Amino acid sequence: xxxxxxxxxxxxxxxxxxxxxxxxxxxxxxxxxxxxxxxxxxxxxxxxxxxxxxxxxxxxxxxxxxxxxxxxxxxxxxxxxxxxxxxxxxxxxxxxxxxxxxxxxxxxxxxxxxxxxxxxxxxxxxxxxxxxxxxxxxxxxxxxxxxxxxxxxxxxxxxxxxxxxxxxxxxxxxxxxxxxxxxxxxxxxxxxxxxxxxxxxxxxxxxxxxxxxxxxxxxxxxxxxxxxxxxxxxxxxxxxxxxxxxxxxxxxxxxxxxxxxxxxxxxxxxxxxxxxxxxxxxxxxxxxxxxxxxxxxxxxxxxxxxxxxxxxxxxxxxxxxxxxxxxxxxxxxxxxxxxxxxxxxxxxxxxxxxxxxxxxxxxxxxxxxxxxxxxxxxxxxxxxxxxxxxxxxxxxxxxxxxxxxxxxxxxxxxxxxxxxxxxxxxxxxxxxxxxxxxxxxxxxxxxxxxxxxxx
Numbered sequence: 001x002x003x004x005x006x007x008x009x010x011x012x013x014x015x016x017x018x019x020x021x022x023x024x025x026x027x028x029x030x031x032x033x034x035x036x037x038x039x040x041x042x043x044x045x046x047x048x049x050x051x052x053x054x055x056x057x058x059x060x061x062x063x064x065x066x067x068x069x070x071x072x073x074x075x076x077x078x079x080x081x082x083x084x085x086x087x088x089x090x091x092x093x094x095x096x097x098x099x100x101x102x103x104x105x106x107x108x109x110x111x112x113x114x115x116x117x118x119x120x121x122x123x124x125x126x127x128x129x130x131x132x133x134x135x136x137x138x139x140x141x142x143x144x145x146x147x148x149x150x151x152x153x154x155x156x157x158x159x160x161x162x163x164x165x166x167x168x169x170x171x172x173x174x175x176x177x178x179x180x181x182x183x184x185x186x187x188x189x190x191x192x193x194x195x196x197x198x199x200x201x202x203x204x205x206x207x208x209x210x211x212x213x214x215x216x217x218x219x220x221x222x223x224x225x226x227x228x229x230x231x232x233x234x235x236x237x238x239x240x241x242x243x244x245x246x247x248x249x250x251x252x253x254x255x256x257x258x259x260x261x262x263x264x265x266x267x268x269x270x271x272x273x274x275x276x277x278x279x280x281x282x283x284x285x286x287x288x289x290x291x292x293x294x295x296x297x298x299x300x301x302x303x304x305x306x307x308x309x310x311x312x313x314x315x316x317x318x319x320x321x322x323x324x325x326x327x328x329x330x331x332x333x334x335x336x337x338x339x340x341x342x343x344x345x346x347x348x349x350x351x352x353x354x355x356x357x358x359x360x361x362x363x364x365x366x367x368x369x370x371x372x373x374x375x376x377x378x379x380x381x382x383x384x385x386x387x388x389x390x391x392x393x394x395x396x397x398x399x400x401x402x403x404x405x406x407x408x409x410x411x412x413x414x415x416x417x418x419x420x421x422x423x424x425x426x427x428x429x430x431x432x433x434x435x436x437x438x439x440x441x442x443x444x445x446x447x448x449x450x451x452x453x454x455x
Contacts, residue, residue, distance in 0.1 A: 130143070
């Protein structure tokens with residue numbers, strides 16, 4: 001229920017703001033607005049102050065909305081109202097009305113990002129877990145427990161890294177440009193300092209997707225090799241392990257992080273049989289040894305070991321918060337960066353350099369909406385801002401049926417001095433519908449594939 005309500009709230013806010021942008025600028029330009037609709041289909045709520053005023057309606061299918069303006073192309077317009085018809089307005093005013101919807105979404109994103117920054121978001125500290133074998137991160141010399149304090153692009157100054165989220169964002173941008181970055185590191189307690197060069201030019205364009213961090217080798221944040229809850233009757237409980245035990249070594253191999261411990265546990269099988277392991281642990285300041293025999297389970301068609309205990313202490317968190325002015329600046333910067341990244345990703349999908357698996361539909365949006373609400377207001381505002389940017393950028397694409405398509409018509413009119421012919425408008429509309437249906441089908445397929453674990 002939380003997921004559904006969060007999804008409906010997300011759609012409602014974004015649709016209302018988008019359509020209000022069109023409505024507000026239309027009214028400012030003297031255009032008569034007949035209806036402001038949130039949703040499509042049967043009207044479930046209606047309000048109209050006077051017979052000549054704008055009709056505000058809420059419809060049963062809340063997957064969009066529209067602003068219907070007085071227009072000679074859609075019906076008879078009385079002579080005394082011709083000056084208020086949309087099609088009679090100067091070119092610049094028509095373009096402003098059309099562009100106002102997407103720009104309202106981008107403006108909303110700035111405020112939402114700023115709001116999240118003002119409230120403050122708890123994010124994992126930029127302390128790295130073990131880099132993936134043979135990855136760019138491992139080749140750069142990164143190690144488990146490295147705390148990334150600052151980053152510099154090849155062509156820029158050093159920037160402080162506030163959190164793991166900040167680090168991943170900066171790395172994603174650099175990977176899109178296929179450039180190297182410099183990382184300034186200390187140990188996880190802030191001692192010492194060294195600099196490494198992370199070469200992202202080796203990342204192929206098709207690898208800049210949801211799995212980019214795995215490709216680069218920057219996995220989960222650092223987690224100490226400490227046991228959490230131990231399930232009764234499992235291998236961990238049988239070996240006498242308890243919650244809070246710190247694992248120092250397995251079979252004589254020293255451990256510094258939880259990820260390496262998990263890998264050792266998974267590898268605790270031989271010839272499809274569990275293999276007993278010698279664990280060295282620390283408990284209440286005392287060193288102990290015990291034998292642990294992981295049980296055999298099948299994971300993705302592969303036999304691996306499990307001990308029925310939560311492995312790893314939650315990563316250390318930091319609160320990222322900015323003041324009023326800095327929050328707005330950061331909100332505007334993040335909106336610009338996300339917009340540019342979205343355009344680049346769409347362009348790469350168009351030319352086949354990025355996977356179409358990156359397209360997401362309503363199921364994924366609903367899932368993320370529910371998750372972000374449960375994490376807190378600041379997280380939900382950040383999620384809402386991300387979707388608002390995506391909606392604004394998508395609507396500015398030069399596709400018929402979208403606001404960007406209409407702006408392309410106006411550019412043609414400005415260059416040639418005449419509007420696009422009705423014949424070509426009809427053809428382009430049919431083509432636009434086909435493209436949008438294809439995009440929606442791919443996005444929905446990706447949603448279902450993610451639910452089934454196929455992506």
